[in-house]
Amino acid sequence: MEIILVGRSNVGKSSVIRQLTGKKIPIGRRPGVTRRIARYRAGKMEIVDMPGFGFMSGVSSAVQEKIKTEIVRYLEQNRSRIMLAMEVVDARSFSEIVERWQRRGQIPIDVELFSFLQELELNPILVVNKIDLIRRVERDAVLDDICEKLELPSPWRQWIDIVVPISAKTGEGVPNLKKLIKHKIHELGKGHLLGWLK
Numbered sequence: 001m002e003i004i005l006v007g008r009s010n011v012g013k014s015s016v017i018r019q020l021t022g023k024k025i026p027i028g029r030r031p032g033v034t035r036r037i038a039r040y041r042a043g044k045m046e047i048v049d050m051p052g053f054g055f056m057s058g059v060s061s062a063v064q065e066k067i068k069t070e071i072v073r074y075l076e077q078n079r080s081r082i083m084l085a086m087e088v089v090d091a092r093s094f095s096e097i098v099e100r101w102q103r104r105g106q107i108p109i110d111v112e113l114f115s116f117l118q119e120l121e122l123n124p125i126l127v128v129n130k131i132d133l134i135r136r137v138e139r140d141a142v143l144d145d146i147c148e149k150l151e152l153p154s155p156w157r158q159w160i161d162i163v164v165p166i167s168a169k170t171g172e173g174v175p176n177l178k179k180l181i182k183h184k185i186h187e188l189g190k191g192h193l194l195g196w197l198k
């Protein structure tokens, strides 16, 4: 059984996995290098890190498309093994990136993938990472805006069973994320697989 993570490169997926598993997995690899699907063992489960996408130096949009196709194919082919999906976004840059794509009349990969995860009935968790970089007084507005862009009407607080602001750097919000993962996996009747999630 698997938990999968998707997200733009550099949003902090590796840092999130480190927070969840306590494993010292490499952080801050240079973006721009096409990465393979990475698997990390977590008790009887696996955490599967999809290749990061996004506009990275030296990576053409054709390569971006290829990464997206690879992710979609993986999700479709392995649906029965996937218990839970998480999409990680960067609290500071998400809205700006989405607006840039929308001005070009395109649907951002992040938005497309989030609705795809919903279509597959994976009940995705939206992990809004790097919240430490947003001033406290601005956080609600930033989170409302991110939710709106993913077609979750504001206020964001009505979506606390989907949206979790965290800092994988300081650890803020990580207990909430763990609680939500546990809740969702218990709901699937698979709580016995969670021994690794402290």
Ligand code: GDP
Pocket (backbone or CB within 6 Å): 007, 008, 009, 010, 011, 012, 013, 014, 015, 016, 026, 027, 028, 029, 052, 129, 130, 131, 132, 133, 166, 167, 168, 169, 170
């Ligand atoms: P990945 O490419 O998505 O796997 O991202 P990484 O986990 O390698 O992190 C990319 C960069 O963002 C690294 O320099 C991390 O130290 C930094 N980073 C990750 N999470 C956070 C966070 O919550 N806050 C801040 N300020 N930086 C973070």
